[in-house]
Amino acid sequence: MxxxxxxxxxxxxxxxxxxxxxxxxxxxxxxxxxxxVTPAPPGKYLTLPAPCRAVPRSTLKDLLPGAAELPGEQQDRVFRGSAAVTYDTDRKVGCSWKADAPSATRSLAIDFERVVSYDPAVSDDDRADTVYAKKVKAAGLSSSVTPVPTGEQDGKGEESGKAKDPADAGGTDSATPSPSGSSGEDGGESADGTTGSSGSPDQALPSRLLDDLGDAAFLQDLPKRADSTSQHHTVSVVFRTSNVVVTVRYAEQPALITQTPDARELQEKAQALARKLAETLSE
CATH class of the missing domain: 1.20.5 (Single alpha-helices involved in coiled-coils or other helix-helix interfaces)
Incomplete structure (x- = not known):
């Protein structure tokens, strides 16, 4: 061995x-x-703006014409707005305003929601897009509809024809009839804040996707309910920019049931405010 x-x-x-x-x-x-696995990037926004200070006083005067006629203290109270009740101001905030005028009552509400993804494989932006997509579906819209450039609707059927499909023109089942039930205008000439006269239903601009507003946006037109004598008319504009979803709701209630709100004016002013809020967020 x-x-x-x-x-x-x-x-x-x-x-x-x-x-x-x-x-x-x-x-x-x-x-x-x-x-x-590389963690998904965080969203662009870590905080939210103060909602009741997000709309300039000059804009509020235009949107709430009745407030300008009020005495000083009452006017200040209206323009100050009412903050929405929230338990996490870093995640969701809102504010609302309301003013009465002899011809009609107008109300405005804005909401900001900052979306945060707790899944490291899903970015805040992607999670916010999912939240936004649910709102699109709830509005009865389809992502296959061609978005309409904001501020370029002429009401003559050219742009609104892009969303003439009844499935794409509604809102919630209980509150939104088809475009044939929408209140119309007489060519959209009344842009001075007064109520417009009733026109042909096919002139009413339906709910639709919008272009050139944030990363994605849509407008939901909510005319009066078919079973209601009230002419209350609400327009909502919802848009997403990065991980924040913003909602603007603008409504008019005429003093007389014989008066019909100018749907086109409500839509144009709601879109204009939404664009201002988008610009403010991007600063």
Whole structure:
């Protein structure tokens, strides 16, 4: 039997151990070299604006004409607005205003929602897009409809024809009839804040997707309910910019049931405010 010196035996054992360690090291190296999941980037916005200060006083005077006729203290109270009740002002805030005029009552409400994804594989923007998509679906709109450039609706059927499909022109089932039930205008000439006269139903601009407003946007037109004698008319503009979803609701209630709100004016002013809010957020 061959004799192996003690020192030589220790050397052999040491070599064996180092070889095993090398094998483990190689295994560890192979795991370290495997693909790793990179956390999705956070959203652009970490905070939200103060909602009751988000709309300039000059804009409020235009949107709420009745307030300008009020005495100083009452006028200030109207323009100050009422903050929405929220338990996390970093995630969701809102404000509303209302003013009565002899011819009609107008109300305005805005909401900001900052969306945060708690899934490292899903970005805040993607999560916000999911939230926005649910609002589009709830409005009865389809993402397949061609978006209409904001501020370019002429009401003559050219732009509004892009969303003439009844499935794309409604809102909620309980509050939004088809475009044929929408209140119309007499060519949209009344842009001075007075109520417009009733016109042909096909002149009414339906709910639709919008272009050139945030990352995605849509307008929902909510004329009076078919079973109601009230002429209350609401327009909502919803848009997403990065991880924030903004909603603007603008409504008019005429003093007389014989008066019909000017739907086109409500839509134009709601869109104009939405664009201002989008610009403010991007600053």
């Amino acid at each position: 061959a004799y192996v010196p003690g020192v030589a035996l220790l050397g052999v054992l040491a070599a064996g151990c180092s070889g095993g360690a090398g094998g483990n090291a190689n295994g560890a190296d192979s795991k370290a070299g495997s693909p790793t």
